[in-house]
Amino acid sequence: MTEYKIALMPGDGIGPELTEATLKILDAIQENFDVNLNLLPAEAGDTVLKKDGAALPEESLKVIRESHACLKGPVGETAADVIVKLRLLFDLYANVRPIKAFPNVPVARPDIDMIFVRENTEDVYKGLEYRIGDDVTVCLRVITRQNCERIAKRAFETAKLRPKKKVTAIHKANVMRITDGLFKRVCQETAKNYPDIQYNEMYVDAATMHLIRTPQDFDVLCTCNMFGDILSDEAAQLIGGLGMAPGANIGDNFALFEPIHGSAPDIAGKQIANPISMILSAKMMLTWLGERFNDSKCLRAAEAIEKATVQTLINGVTVPDLGGKASTLQMAQAIAAVIKI
Ligand code: ATP
16 A cells, blocks of 8 residues: 655644644545555644744645655744745646535535636735835836646546536736736637647636626636635635635645645634635645556545535534534544545
């Protein structure tokens, strides 16, 4: 049986609680699906910065480099020093964020099922900001053909595997004519290679409106870095909040899985955070391992996590965020119990 080395980064705020909860699921998976995960601690974030003087210590980077994948909780104030850096270091160019309505959760519509494929390494998040005197500041927006090509390809490849088979490219090319003009042109060129996929475009302001008005019409949303970040947080509110939204940062040779939300310090330590965002991130990790290493056991385990989550929600076990009374850990234990049946 293949042993998968997984760098485990609990993070800050609600991160350690979500990690503890997710480990219950991974224990159940290992017991029931013949999948062997070697979870290796890799600390990063505010707590380790205070303790050791670095938000992303070299030791943690070494663990990540030697792992097959990384499972990460949210990081607090030092997020830019951790996740933005990891995305660049490991060239994790695709940020994949599924937004799907689950039963027994307060959702805008039950037929919401979309997925963001967001460029993850450039745009205004490159951090190229400058001061010109005291009162004038500048931020550079970097958009390259290479990154547009690979994110567009990833979006269309994702759409190929989904029932609706539709890609919506989101931009503001009427104003940012050069940068978003390039993104738009590359999306249009890529669309020509996928005649079976329906392709359309939307200005980002219109997309914010359509997400609220007709969210069921979206399938794959292909975006640059910042628009995807903002729109996916908005979209998460349609399916029960950030606690329902998992994410993956995917490169050609490595991938890192994490909830889309931050460390939520307002609810940290209270055992009321919704663990589903991180549990479904672990599910995405197993799917990725299964596809990358051609391992059907991982693929079956991934499916089992989602099915058990659905069943647990149907059984009425939910955290306060979703209207229930279960703690973060109790919810995870209930999901793990369904996996074990
Ligand atoms: P960041 O800037 O790092 O993204 P933020 O302060 O903008 O962080 P988040 O931490 O992402 O905000 O979360 C915003 C709010 O959403 C939190 O304050 C919290 O109330 C809620 N929230 C986030 N994640 C969860 C979760 N897993 N379960 C329940 N509520 C959550």
